[in-house]
Amino acid sequence: MGKSIVAVVVALVAWVAIVTVAGLVLRVSWPAYASVAAAMTFTLPMLLARLAIGAVATLTAGWIAARIRPQSIRLTLIPGLILLVLFIPQHIMIWPSFPIWYHLSFLLSLVPLTWVGGAQANRR
Numbered sequence: 001m002g003k004s005i006v007a008v009v010v011a012l013v014a015w016v017a018i019v020t021v022a023g024l025v026l027r028v029s030w031p032a033y034a035s036v037a038a039a040m041t042f043t044l045p046m047l048l049a050r051l052a053i054g055a056v057a058t059l060t061a062g063w064i065a066a067r068i069r070p071q072s073i074r075l076t077l078i079p080g081l082i083l084l085v086l087f088i089p090q091h092i093m094i095w096p097s098f099p100i101w102y103h104l105s106f107l108l109s110l111v112p113l114t115w116v117g118g119a120q121a122n123r124r
Helices: 002-029 031-037 044-068 073-093 100-122
Strands: none
Touching: 002 031, 002 044, 002 073, 031 044, 044 073, 044 100, 073 100
């Protein structure tokens, strides 16, 4: 059980770290993005970039959880479920700021992408 908790915590910390660093890189390397970030008036390419960052972070979280605890592929779903529970209220608050496809793409991908990341880690 202890190793499972460590796997989930490390996966979530990795998710936050990836999203934070990638978000900073986006702001530094894309001046137009940085100029609209506070107002959250992103263009389509910006929204897609944000979704791509989230997808990479989510896949990695699942991969990390599975590498720490390879015997339990179901464990890789837990970081995704936790992220989903944490982000539903956030997306409700920002609902008018983004198109519905953006919210659904992000929220509905969290659990499946952690599973896919875990499955990839266990293939080796």
